[in-house]
């Protein structure tokens with residue numbers, strides 16, 4: 098545990114201690130700011146029956162930013178250490194693969210959480226001005242933030258996997274972007290394509306991230322997609338672990 | 348831990364590593380005693396770094412076993428990692444950290460508590476002469492200073508075994524000397540394994556040397572012993588003032604002389620570099636008599652033992668010859 102803490106502190110240090118961490122944060126904050134402004138603008142100008150969080154979800158901002166930011170945050174994790182050779186000093190210190198993997202995963206997830214925090218804080222602030230639970234409602238704000246974290250965890254684990262595969266950050270970013278985009282497109286299909294009763298669309302419906310996000314944005318927490326998210330996150334973490342093990346044998 | 352592990356720090360049996368089809372090291376067998384300083388010597392691509400990577404648990408061997416302090420480097424890698432300090436080839440470091448901060452972090456990672464890691468960081472910074480750059484970003488350090496940070500890192504947790512892959516690369520002459528002295532002082536208390544292709548470095552710092560070429564061990568012996576066994580010849584340098592023709596004639600008939608190289612030196616002197624076979628004990632006395640007999644002048648007369656360099660060239664050449672014979 099002590100080793101894990103040391104490693105995690107180092108990961109967070111990398112995120113916030115160097116310039117490129119701040120570049121990602123400020124880029125994300127800028128986009129998130131635009132997103133929030135747009136939401137409030139629409140809320141003021143269009144008659145709508147959606148709540149703020151639902152609008153947040155339907156505006157697609159979240160997906161766009163997530164699909165780009167997750168590979169950006171995670172591509173560094175293993176690829177950079179491998180290309181500079183520091184992976185060698187890291188892995189010959191008394192640490193094990195799991196500790197290293199989890200510290201990198203948690204560090205990146207924490208970073209992801211920080212990026213999205215401002216939107217939800219602003220939503221909560223807005224709650225003081227709009228006293229209408231049909232528009233802004235604290236439960237759904239919290240569940241939406243929770244969903245953002247859960248979906249983020251899956252994308253971060255995909256990113257770690259991509260990064261463990263290669264020593265090039267660019268390749269790592271591309272692998273995780275492709276995988277993430279693939280999962281996203283499957284989810285979107287379920288949302289818009291007229292459901293035909295075939296088995297494939299049934300399966301897809303079960304794993305639809307978009308569906309899950311929509312439920313959460315209405316303040317509904319369903320356990321099935323939640324379980325899907327957790328297991329697939331663990332699946333990618335497991336795969337990453339195998340890749341790390343396998344590297345020793347090359 | 349058995350009795351064997353008390354005496355042997357490293358035991359390597361039949362160690363082989365293949366990268367795809369290419370065999371980087373094949374069937375290495377050697378042991379290293381506790382407290383010994385062993386030098387791994389070999390030309391580029393000999394497999395030194397590969398061997399050190401396996402011993403430091405970074406790579407898995409294709410076959411064979413290696414034990415450090417009685418623990419298997421693959422099955423019990425965690426135990427091994429607790430006992431080693433490793434400085435890899437090219438000395439990778441976290442460039443975005445400051446020296447002191449980096450050493451403290453590494454200390455924590457190696458299992459020291461906050462106070463110990465502070466104290467040890469201070470100590471190794473003193474040992475490696477890093478105190479005036481403690482606040483500097485590692486990225487901004489010169490190559491030699493970075494090398495010292497790597498060395499300091501390897502010493503941090505006072506490990507039983509210190510593995511250094513080309514530790515003096517990029518250091519200036521003063522620092523090379525300091526680093527060698529440092530490594531020498533580590534012997535006895537720690538076991539040290541260093542790789543290098545600089546022969547006199549190994550000669551100066553190590554008790555024992557392992558000569559590696561193309562993934563195989565060519566020779567393994569005490570540094571001093573190796574020379575006397577392998578040293579087939581001795582070389583004498585003499586500066587003699589004499590008529591050139593007479594000198595050449597006399598030397599031609601000199602007993603035991605294998606080769607001679609004469610060049611003009613300052614004044615009317617000639618610089619003669621003479622190679623003798625193994626059977627000639629010490630030709631200097633006879634040389635002096637020769638000069639006196641002819642009424643010549645002599646102003647220098649030195650004998651040099653073969654260096655490890657000669658031994659190395661000799662051994663690798665022999666291996667090549669044998670391979671050619673086989674074909």
Ligand SMILES: Nc1ncnc2c1ncn2[C@@H]1O[C@H](COP(=O)(O)OP(=O)(O)OP(=O)(O)O)[C@@H](O)[C@H]1O
Pocket residue numbers: 366369371389390391392393394395396397398436544
């Ligand atoms: N990852 C790898 N994949 C394929 N071949 C490799 C790999 N690493 C090393 N080799 C090969 O294995 C051989 C031994 O390499 P190694 O790095 O151990 O040599 P070395 O003795 O350390 O040489 P040097 O003095 O140049 O550092 C070389 O021929 C090298 O090309």
Ligand SMILES: [Mg+2]
Pocket residue numbers: 395396397436512
């Ligand atoms: Mg090497």
